Amino acid sequence: MEITQLKVGMWxxxxxxxxxxxxIDQQxxxxxxxxxxxxxxRAVECNELVDQPQLHTGCDRYY
Known part of the structure; x- marks a missing residue:
């Protein structure tokens, strides 16, 4: 994922x-x-993150 897509609090x-x-560590x-x-x-590089549109703020499971 791109770092610009990420926000504090999102899953x-x-x-x-x-x-x-x-x-978020942009540097x-x-x-x-x-x-x-x-x-x-854990610190995770952005290229290790998987874009999962089913994960939403306030919900920590798939639906």
Missing amino acids: VESFHGVGKVIG NNAVIIEHKDDHQL
Whole structure:
């Protein structure tokens, strides 16, 4: 995904799983993700993120 598409609070998916964006690092083209299951924080490069339009703010599962 492009870093310009990302916002704090949105849900994203990577090979690490689903998590919420809690920070955006434009200089390093990365985001800080809090994983929904274990609440661990991880820095993930934007090219590792999968565009999942089914993930919406306020909903952490597919429908």
